[in-house]
Amino acid sequence: MDKIDPKSESWIRKNFRLFSPEVKQMAGRRLNVCAECPEFRQKINQCKKCGCIMPIKVFFTKAQCPIGKWGQEDI
Numbered sequence: 001m002d003k004i005d006p007k008s009e010s011w012i013r014k015n016f017r018l019f020s021p022e023v024k025q026m027a028g029r030r031l032n033v034c035a036e037c038p039e040f041r042q043k044i045n046q047c048k049k050c051g052c053i054m055p056i057k058v059f060f061t062k063a064q065c066p067i068g069k070w071g072q073e074d075i
Contacts, residue, residue: 005045008055019059022075030058030070037069 019027031054034040039048045055049066057063064071 005043005053005055008045008053011056012059015059020075023059023061026061026073026075027058030065031055033065033069034058037067039067 016024034047034054035042037047040046040054041048044053046053047057047066050057052063061073061075
């Protein structure tokens, strides 16, 4: 992924310390999947299908991809 938009980056920097190492790893895996998806809008880091800002959504364990590329995880 090229670059994270400033609002997403600000949220991540502010809240990143709140997440466990397992959740951080999960988020990284999910975001890598999103970055390769044709439904991902690189410039604004948003999913075309669900409208979510993905650098934020990937941190939530109960979140899931609207087209089934990744799902909920019990961490």
